[in-house]
Amino acid sequence: MDKFIRIFEFAQQLFSNAKTAKQASQIIEGIMEARSPRLSEIAAKMPGNTDAGYKRLQRFLQDNDPREALKMLFNEEADFVIVDPTEIERPHADQTEYVGTLMDGQTKGFWMLTLATPLRGRAIPFHFLTYSSRTIEDQPSSRNLEHFKAIQEIQQLIGPCPIVFDREFSYRELLNSLVDADVRFVIRLNMGANPPLFYYDAERKQRLRLLVAPLNKPKIYRQVYYMGEVCLNVIGIWRYGFSQPMWIITNMEPEAGLALYFQRMKIEICFRDLKSLLHIHKVQYPGG
Numbered sequence: 001m002d003k004f005i006r007i008f009e010f011a012q013q014l015f016s017n018a019k020t021a022k023q024a025s026q027i028i029e030g031i032m033e034a035r036s037p038r039l040s041e042i043a044a045k046m047p048g049n050t051d052a053g054y055k056r057l058q059r060f061l062q063d064n065d066p067r068e069a070l071k072m073l074f075n076e077e078a079d080f081v082i083v084d085p086t087e088i089e090r091p092h093a094d095q096t097e098y099v100g101t102l103m104d105g106q107t108k109g110f111w112m113l114t115l116a117t118p119l120r121g122r123a124i125p126f127h128f129l130t131y132s133s134r135t136i137e138d139q140p141s142s143r144n145l146e147h148f149k150a151i152q153e154i155q156q157l158i159g160p161c162p163i164v165f166d167r168e169f170s171y172r173e174l175l176n177s178l179v180d181a182d183v184r185f186v187i188r189l190n191m192g193a194n195p196p197l198f199y200y201d202a203e204r205k206q207r208l209r210l211l212v213a214p215l216n217k218p219k220i221y222r223q224v225y226y227m228g229e230v231c232l233n234v235i236g237i238w239r240y241g242f243s244q245p246m247w248i249i250t251n252m253e254p255e256a257g258l259a260l261y262f263q264r265m266k267i268e269i270c271f272r273d274l275k276s277l278l279h280i281h282k283v284q285y286p287g288g
Contacts (some may be wrong), residue, residue, distance in 0.1 A: 014069040023060050023187065024069075030057075037088065067127060074126040074157055078117035080186070080260045081163045082267070083150070086112045111133075114152050123267050127154050148177045155181065162186060162252060164264045169197065170249065175230045179251060182223030186257040186264075189234075189247040194229055204228035212236035212245045220254045 011024040026046050033045035039057055046053035086087075089109040093099040102109045110132035116123040119181035129150040136146055139147070147169065160186035163179040170190045178185050191194065203226050221234040226249065233254040238245035250257030 002015055014065070015041070018240060020060075020064065023056065025063075027057060027060060042221065043147040062165060068136045070126050070128070071154070072126075073124050074154075075119060075124065078119070078161060079263065080118070081154075081158055081161055082116045082123055082164045082264055083163055083169065084114045084116070084167075085168050086114065088112055093267060098130065098132055098135055100135065113147065115150065115154060118263060118267050121267055127157075129153070132171075133199055134287075147174055148181075151178070151183060160184065162257075165259050166264075172227050173197075175226060175249075176233070177288045179230055184250075184252050186248060186252065186260050189249055191244075197226045198234065201225065202228060202231070210236060210247060211235065212238050214238040214240070214245075216240060218254075218258055222254065252270060267288065 001050065004020040008021060008025040011028060012018070013148055015024050017019040027042065030042040030046040034041040036042065040050070040054060043053035043057050045048045048056075056162040064129040087102045087109055088097060088111070089107055090103065090106050093108055099108050099110055101107065102111075110130055113129045113131070114125050115127040116125040118124075129146065131149045133224065151163065159195050163178075163186070164212075165185065167188050167190040168210045170187050175185075175187075198210065198221070198259050200206040204225075208221060208224050209223070216237070216239055217235040218235050221236075222229055224234055225231055232249050232251050234249045235250070235258045236245045237248075237258070248258055252260075
């Protein structure tokens with residue numbers, strides 16, 4: 001009973017109508033009991049029989065937009081916003097219209113893009129967006145539109161608060177969109193098989209070679225051009241015990257951008273906890 005009361009009080013902060021808040025609290029408790037994002041499994045843990053719970057859940061989603069309620073959880077005093085992409089497997093959803101294939105090109109599923117703010121070493125989600133290879137027609141340009149759509153939807157809400165991304169977002173189209181929209185960002189570079197090229201000038205006359213010694217002191221390159229197009233700062237740091245350096249790009253002051261990324265690294269455990277709670281085991285995550 002105490003747990004339900006706390007959940008109901010929380011739901012009241014998101015939904016002003018008492019009846020709606022009660023319905024939301026039952027759904028939230030169902031999610032916590034089911035530890036699953038699937039509606040059928042959530043309904044099975046709600047009060048009453050499963051069929052009735054599923055109908056109540058469907059009616060609730062038709063009458064309410066959870067994303068609008070989540071925006072109320074945005075922390076205006078947060079130092080930054082975290083963006084995290086997650087692969088959600090749906091191996092048996094052959095006929096589900098929003099399900100495509102994941103990064104391996106075989107497993108059925110979709111992506112959920114979650115935005116959150118840090119709080120006491122953890123992260124509080126306040127917005128999300130879903131898409132798949134089917135809904136974006138598997139085109140990189142379409143992926144960029146989906147990513148930037150999420151930023152546009154919350155840009156007025158977050159104001160000048162910087163956004164900290166991970167390696168999945170280090171591509172030219174998104175960087176251009178962020179710069180054009182005056183969004184402050186910090187992104188870890190994807191230094192895989194085809195690392196991006198940097199130049200000292202926009203004409204690509206002088207190529208920059210990123211070098212950093214294996215010391216606990218960052219190397220900073222100011223006002224260089226990502227792929228010869230996007231002007232930003234690059235920071236590299238190679239810590240003891242790591243096989244390779246970590247590279248960060250930002251349109252903020254380099255030292256400030258690096259400090260924000262280190263803060264993100266400290267709270268990534270929260271996302272892992274959340275994914276484990278909901279049995280979302282297949283994730284896109286830094287380091288594997």
